[in-house]
Amino acid sequence: MLRTIVTVVFIAICIALVILVMLQESKSSGFTGTVGGMADSYWGKNKGRSMEGKLVKWTTILTVVFFVLTVVLNMNW
Template identity: 55%
Template sequence: MAALRIVIQILFILICIVLTVIVLMQEGKSAGLGAISGAAETYWGKNKGRSMEGKLVKFTKYLAIGFMVISIILNLNVF
């Protein structure tokens, strides 16, 4: 059981690092100032879910869920 706990801790550390990097790669909310002038109606504004930014947001959500699940598992003291 100790080996499984070590594997889960290593996975947790990797998720923490990747989550930090992905959050730092995302654009800030102030980067969308083009919406004031109507630039949000462009192709990239309508299809943001298919762009690289949209993929980063989705991946961030999945990593955050994994982060929470693993942190709960590690705090249960089952291992």
């Protein structure tokens, strides 16, 4: 019973991770972004408070939970 619940939570986290990654902006600003001073702008410094920062934070949290559940589900009890 517990394994079924953990599996359902695992599947929900997988779906949430896919959605979170798809919602994030592309990080490929390339050479023009660094030369143009993109990193020194207000939004570059305060990105943790923006929606993009929250998406990155939740993606990191869900990724850690994903790996923990992967190990738990692969244990032979």
